[in-house]
Amino acid sequence: MKWHHCYILICLFLCGSENRLAAQNFIFESLASVGAGKGTVVIHQPAAVRQLVGMLPPDTKIEEENGTRFLLMQGYRVQVFSGNNQRRSKDEAFNKESQIQTLYPDLPTYVHYTAPFWRLRVGDFTSYEEALSTKYKLGDAFPSFKQEINVYREEIRIPLNQF
DSSP states (O other): OHHHHHHHHHHHHTSOHHHHHHHHHHHHHHHHOOOTTOOOOOOOOOHHHHHHTTOOOTTOEEEEETTEEEEEEEEEEEEEEEEOOTTTHHHHHHHHHHHHHHHOTTSOEEEEEETTEEEEEEEEESSHHHHHHHHHHHHHHOGGGGGGOEEEEEEEEEESTTO
16 A cells, blocks of 8 residues: 555656646645544644655656656566577567456556566566566466566656556
């Protein structure tokens, strides 16, 4: 659950200055709102803290591709294939990518070549548990891949426009 809050805050960090102020007010107003069956939240903080909401840390990495902004951060991906046979590995990586995208169209796939290996990794997971769950789903869906599937820590891309 804490990751969902992190995603929301990251999204708010990356909003424009106009949206940032609206987002600041929305967060604080929604926390302080009173409703039937809800508790009361009182926020005691200096004004400087409120101004920091929506600001990006200076070392934040952001990438833009085709009009979509991505936050680059450390996370996990599931490796489905790795091969160093120059004649077959490239085709096998792209073939497995196609099979996975047919069954899981929303799961991002990445085929990379780092001499002498072709690798297929999938997903952009912020937690090891999410990646492990996907590993087991892929193993069940593709029993012939099961022996090769592993979870690896690497830089992932979180799309910011989806929030």
